[in-house]
Amino acid sequence: MIFVRRTLRKLLRRRRLHAEMEAELAHHRELSREQGNRIDLGNVTAVKESALDLWRFTLIENAWRDVRYAFRSLGRQPAYTVTAVGSLALGIGVCTAMFTVLNAVALRPLPYTNPQQLVWVTQVLKANNTDEVTFTPDFLDWRAGNRTFQGMAAYNEYTRSLTGIAEPIEVHTVKASAALLPLLGISPLLGRNLPQSADFAGHEHVALLSHAIWRSRFGADRSIVGKAILLDGEQYIVAGVLPEHFLFPGVEQADIVTGLGKNEAGELARDGKVFTVVRNVIGRLKPGITNEQARQDLMAIQAHLPVPPWSPTITIKVLSLRDHLFGNAKVTSVVLVAGSLLFLLIASSNVGSLSLVRLMQRDRELAIRRVLGAARTRVISQLLIESSLLAVFAAGLGLLMAMGIRTLLIAFGPYRLSIYGNLPIDLRVVAFASALLLLTILVFGMLPALRMSDFHLGEAVAAGQTPITGKRHNLRLLSIVGAAEIAIVIALSSSAALMLKSFWNMRYKELGFESQHAIAATINLGTSRYGDKNREFSFINQLLERTAAIPGVEAVAPTVASEIPPGEGDNTNNARIEGRPLPTNSRHKAIHQAQEVNGAYFKILRIPLLEGRLPRDSDTANTLPVVVVNSQFAKRYFQGESALGHRLQTGERENTWYTIVGVVGDVKTSGLAAYPQPVVYTPYEQSDGGRLRDLGVIIRSALPIGSVAPEFRRIVRDLDPEQPVASIETIDQRLNASVSRPRFTADILFVFSCFGVLLAIIGVYGIVTCRTRAQMREIAVRQALGAQPAAIISNILGQASRLVVQGLLAGIALAFLGNRLISGLLYEVKPGDPRALVVVCAGVVLATLVASFLPALRASRLDPLVFLRQD
Amino acid sequence: MGKSQNLLQGTLDLLILHALQRETMHGYGIAQTIHLLSDEVLTVEEGSLYPALSRLELDGCISSAWGLSENNRKAKYYKITGRGRKILIGQQESWTRLSAAVQQVLAR
Numbered sequence: 008m009i010f011v012r013r014t015l016r017k018l019l020r021r022r023r024l025h026a027e028m029e030a031e032l033a034h035h036r037e038l039s040r041e042q043g044n045r046i047d048l049g050n051v052t053a054v055k056e057s058a059l060d061l062w063r064f065t066l067i068e069n070a071w072r073d074v075r076y077a078f079r080s081l082g083r084q085p086a087y088t089v090t091a092v093g094s095l096a097l098g099i100g101v102c103t104a105m106f107t108v109l110n111a112v113a114l115r116p117l118p119y120t121n122p123q124q125l126v127w128v129t130q131v132l133k134a135n136n137t138d139e140v141t142f143t144p145d146f147l148d149w150r151a152g153n154r155t156f157q158g159m160a161a162y163n164e165y166t167r168s169l170t171g172i173a174e175p176i177e178v179h180t181v182k183a184s185a186a187l188l189p190l191l192g193i194s195p196l197l198g199r200n201l202p203q204s205a206d207f208a209g210h211e212h213v214a215l216l217s218h219a220i221w222r223s224r225f226g227a228d229r230s231i232v233g234k235a236i237l238l239d240g241e242q243y244i245v246a247g248v249l250p251e252h253f254l255f256p257g258v259e260q261a262d263i264v265t266g267l268g269k270n271e272a273g274e275l276a277r278d279g280k281v282f283t284v285v286r287n288v289i290g291r292l293k294p295g296i297t298n299e300q301a302r303q304d305l306m307a308i309q310a311h312l313p314v315p316p317w318s319p320t321i322t323i324k325v326l327s328l329r330d331h332l333f334g335n336a337k338v339t340s341v342v343l344v345a346g347s348l349l350f351l352l353i354a355s356s357n358v359g360s361l362s363l364v365r366l367m368q369r370d371r372e373l374a375i376r377r378v379l380g381a382a383r384t385r386v387i388s389q390l391l392i393e394s395s396l397l398a399v400f401a402a403g404l405g406l407l408m409a410m411g412i413r414t415l416l417i418a419f420g421p422y423r424l425s426i427y428g429n430l431p432i433d434l435r436v437v438a439f440a441s442a443l444l445l446l447t448i449l450v451f452g453m454l455p456a457l458r459m460s461d462f463h464l465g466e467a468v469a470a471g472q473t474p475i476t477g478k479r480h481n482l483r484l485l486s487i488v489g490a491a492e493i494a495i496v497i498a499l500s501s502s503a504a505l506m507l508k509s510f511w512n513m514r515y516k517e518l519g520f521e522s523q524h525a526i527a528a529t530i531n532l533g534t535s536r537y538g539d540k541n542r543e544f545s546f547i548n549q550l551l552e553r554t555a556a557i558p559g560v561e562a563v564a565p566t567v568a569s570e571i572p573p574g575e576g577d578n579t580n581n582a583r584i585e586g587r588p589l590p591t592n593s594r595h596k597a598i599h600q601a602q603e604v605n606g607a608y609f610k611i612l613r614i615p616l617l618e619g620r621l622p623r624d625s626d627t628a629n630t631l632p633v634v635v636v637n638s639q640f641a642k643r644y645f646q647g648e649s650a651l652g653h654r655l656q657t658g659e660r661e662n663t664w665y666t667i668v669g670v671v672g673d674v675k676t677s678g679l680a681a682y683p684q685p686v687v688y689t690p691y692e693q694s695d696g697g698r699l700r701d702l703g704v705i706i707r708s709a710l711p712i713g714s715v716a717p718e719f720r721r722i723v724r725d726l727d728p729e730q731p732v733a734s735i736e737t738i739d740q741r742l743n744a745s746v747s748r749p750r751f752t753a754d755i756l757f758v759f760s761c762f763g764v765l766l767a768i769i770g771v772y773g774i775v776t777c778r779t780r781a782q783m784r785e786i787a788v789r790q791a792l793g794a795q796p797a798a799i800i801s802n803i804l805g806q807a808s809r810l811v812v813q814g815l816l817a818g819i820a821l822a823f824l825g826n827r828l829i830s831g832l833l834y835e836v837k838p839g840d841p842r843a844l845v846v847v848c849a850g851v852v853l854a855t856l857v858a859s860f861l862p863a864l865r866a867s868r869l870d871p872l873v874f875l876r877q878d
Numbered sequence: 879m880g881k882s883q884n885l886l887q888g889t890l891d892l893l894i895l896h897a898l899q900r901e902t903m904h905g906y907g908i909a910q911t912i913h914l915l916s917d918e919v920l921t922v923e924e925g926s927l928y929p930a931l932s933r934l935e936l937d938g939c940i941s942s943a944w945g946l947s948e949n950n951r952k953a954k955y956y957k958i959t960g961r962g963r964k965i966l967i968g969q970q971e972s973w974t975r976l977s978a979a980v981q982q983v984l985a986r
Binding site: 027030031032035036038041042 | 904905906909910924928944947949951952953954
């Protein structure tokens, strides 16, 4: 600090010091002359400089001069400067933006007190299928008997309608233990936390509002506490408002939190009269307890608890809360950060070779400076200052770019990134960006500068050689950089190709239906008003009838909302097939997904009928119960024989036999990444209706959704003014949304690799230009001796292809490693898929050969005499 | 440099400080004093004098101020500081020891 202050003071006094020193020397000489003494023949300037050198001006002055010189010389070559700054900025910007995501999901502490102690706990029940839910009585026993937790809280999520306000809406609500907020270390912004009594049935009608819903729906009314709101038609008293930046510890943010309301005594009696589950258990471990110790503790309690009659195998899973919340996003963001780092590496080594080319065009200038006595360190420091200047510009621009990309990520990213606190740019991000800056300076600045350090320019000039690239091993280093670049591009592009192919397979391959002109709406009919089956069916029938009457609507079908393709359906039923012994082993039960539809459903989605007939409108509650199954079902449970005419008992109506009247094609209804499962379609009027309260309506219309949706909403409002429409979108939109995550990763990797290929082309161009320039004399001599241009071109291309082949081999190896990293994200694509790799390699080889053709052509057109005379 | 002797490395500082102990002087005066005190054996050139003065001033051994010289011209006068005196004593002792040791070696 003292040094800096003194330096600054000295800089300000510089002129005066110079003047004083001159005056002093003049005085000295004058006196010498007057007194007849001999006058030294020393150089006044030299004396002055050596005296003032002590004040350390030269260092600073040189640096300042270098900076000004660097500005001038960068300004003289705007194309180079723009390319270099642009590509580095892009690299730094993309890396930093990706890092803000990684930072938000994996590095930043969760916004709770001592977040490292928080865990997510669940029972894993294995029977026919695996379920991750916890029996409420078991949770109560854990909470009472454990020795490793400071506290435990449970919550379940429900979509409910919020009414009694200007316009009814669907809200995401949570029923949570009163202990949840204190456990996290959060207190409400207004009012108070849920009372302890809200944990018990009959006392749960208390609510906490999220800050967002409080502002948007209640006008940030500070007197809201104590007032009543309506959820699914029931009154809840507002106890408080949550803080603005509160992050609910779930995958989705909660709009409203209400009491858990369990009949604890009834649950603990375990007599089957009251039996519920909780889907999320959050615990805070005692200090020093590991997840495994906590799991052991809970398992020990579990061992004494009764197992339900269907005897599932019960294990317990304890995950740190962060892994539960961000597990998937973490893998993706690591992939993205790694990809963008590779990208930056390419960009900076590229700019390195570009600046080397530029250096070679300046070799004479630099050589002359050396001959005129510039110290080697001065020349190197000047080059370093030039590249640092570039890097600093690029970093500044990159940071701006990162902020832009961050906004785009929040707006379009599929991960609801906004809930991660809007991807803050904190100290960690700034540190990361600075590290990137250093990296770029090192990679692209040191490369050319180091090259300068081991040759003797003066001698080189004297000997008439092209001095800078005169040494063979320098060229070899350059080739290694080029080969590495090609390798990285191949690894990156092959990963991108796999991701794209995987996305393509998921989105378009074997969907089993056509999505054109199909619109899907969903409505949650609450139990409170539609618990009565007649009311429910009358609503559905009227809705279908009126919707079909909208001009331009061709057909309308009901279905269960969660089963609308691509579906999220993992609900399964068991069916009993007539004439077969009651299954003892769960594997022999006819497990299937159930869907309640009408005949139009298959026509709208163009699902092919393979055998028999489709449901008809005449299949009603009073006619023979029938079902249609899909070909998976027929294949799995009626191997070889026709399924038609067999009878099933499904869970729909107790003791009713349903006759299979048709077999239809398979449709993906368990998400696009899963294979079609056996499905039984029941005509909706022959079902018990319960599942249809989660109502989906499929509409076929050539009209755009923009003109159908308002009509549909109006019809719903006319039928029931209190009933919100949960969603209405085209099936295509649903399909796109369901693949938005893999698509997002694929798109970003694809953009990276496009830029990567572009950069590799620039890089190879730079390297080949360097090499040909180094061999100019040789080429000129050969041409003078009669070599044809074609021979020269093929010679240079031959050298370039050696480099490409090396890069290719390394790239293939690297690609296998990289593809292993993303193998978990792939669907129906093998990580080692040779076709993708071959296509990528061919593309890269072609592109790089084109890049090296240019300098080769230029070299072949060289006039040997002009060149040789130059020396 | 003629007949005059080269100054041993490091002794110039000692001589300058010693000269300044007697009185405040400008650069030329210091050179002349050393020249005369050494019976015209030692000559201090401006090329070594002024860098040495600069260094000593930066080290805080001497301070400087502009004043009028004997012939009514502006000149920079140097003055020894407390720190300079302390260093001078230390350097004098070590010089005495060194020269005695050299004498002893040559006498045998």
